[in-house]
Amino acid sequence: MNGDTAPRVAGHAVVTTASTPRRLPAGEALPPGDYRRLFAVWEAVERAPDLATFRESLLRALEEWFGYSTVVVLHGPTVGEAIRGGQGIKSGYSQEFLDAYARRWINHDPYMAPHAHRLLRERGVVTLRELRPERDPEQAAFVNEFLAAHDIHDKVGMVIDAGAEGWCYVGAIQRGVRRMPARDVAVMRVLSRQLAPLTTERLAGERLAAETGAALGLTPREREVADLAARGLTNEQIARRLFVGVTTVKKHLGRVLAKTGAHSRTQLAARWGEFSTR
Known part of the structure; x- marks a missing residue:
């Protein structure tokens, strides 16, 4: 090893000789x-x-x-x-x-x-x-x-x-x-x-949440709709996000409200927040 560039131990400190930054390899795939x-x-x-x-x-x-x-x-x-x-x-x-x-x-x-x-x-x-x-x-x-x-x-x-x-x-x-x-x-x-x-x-966190959602009787799609609605998205925004029709979103949301016992989107947001932190 070249003595000019090798670390030298002084007590408990490691002393190195300053050098210029290493150049990227000529064949480096990413500039x-x-x-x-x-x-x-x-x-x-x-x-x-x-x-x-x-x-x-x-x-x-x-x-x-x-x-x-x-x-x-x-x-x-x-x-x-x-x-x-x-x-x-x-x-x-x-x-x-x-x-x-x-x-x-x-x-x-x-x-x-x-x-x-x-x-x-x-x-x-x-x-x-x-x-x-x-x-x-x-x-x-x-x-x-x-x-x-x-x-x-x-x-x-x-x-x-x-x-x-x-x-x-x-x-x-x-x-x-x-x-x-x-x-x-x-x-x-x-x-x-x-x-x-x-x-x-x-994905591990999603799996645990899905298991809890399943315990509430929610399907994967219903849980997605519930999560987005709880975040404040409108039915139209949820439909665009999930690439489904607004009517489909309304049907899923109706089932979610019934299964969670929520009577409004505000109640759903509150209960979903509690559910998501368990």
């Missing part, structure tokens, strides 16, 4: 600007008190720092279940798009295939182009006829491994972009690893 984006996303979510806030903070940070026009943040016990029917939030999709997707295209989405789930578990982040949809006629039709009609030409999917608590899936789109930037993919791959502990904690 400083991308580390700033990475840190900004982390800052946005690290203090989220619960899963709902965590999901929304992550979604908004990806919109702001990556310019994504459409983002989904979903979670479930497996990668496949998170993608297909997971709980979570979405932004940037019209109801018309979602209706057509559910009615005609969902089973031809390349991200629904077991091959995609395996790649996501292995790599953490996979783009639509990497899934090679052109090799399957039905997947190719989904991309060329449906996505292209909405100015979507590529997409990035990221999964966060939360261990026994399940998986979180993040899907993001930049409309009009022919290929997802390699730098975005590199940053999201780092995010996939860095967000794992925080995601695990939030």
Whole structure:
């Protein structure tokens, strides 16, 4: 070891020789600007008190720092279940798009295939182009006829491994972009690893709350509606957040009020606050 740079012990103190900052490796995948984006996303979510806030903070940070026009943040016990029917939030999709997707295209989405789930578990982040949809006629039709009609030409999917608590899936789109930037993919791959502990904690808290909600007889969707209503969101805002109709929200909210014994949204907010802190 070079004597000029090695620490020298003087009593209980460690004395080091001053040196210039280490340069980044020539092949470094993330330049400083991308580390700033990475840190900004982390800052946005690290203090989220619960899963709902965590999901929304992550979604908004990806919109702001990556310019994504459409983002989904979903979670479930497996990668496949998170993608297909997971709980979570979405932004940037019209109801018309979602209706057509559910009615005609969902089973031809390349991200629904077991091959995609395996790649996501292995790599953490996979783009639509990497899934090679052109090799399957039905997947190719989904991309060329449906996505292209909405100015979507590529997409990035990221999964966060939360261990026994399940998986979180993040899907993001930049409309009009022919290929997802390699730098975005590199940053999201780092995010996939860095967000794992925080995601695990939030999912664990959600599981405990869900168990209590189940004891009250609330379904997962009813609990989501109850939580959002208790936070002060209107029926219209809840409908947009959950991508359901206002009539559906009213039906869920009516069941929630009946099951919790609340007679108004104000009472529900008070009782939900007590319930959430138990």
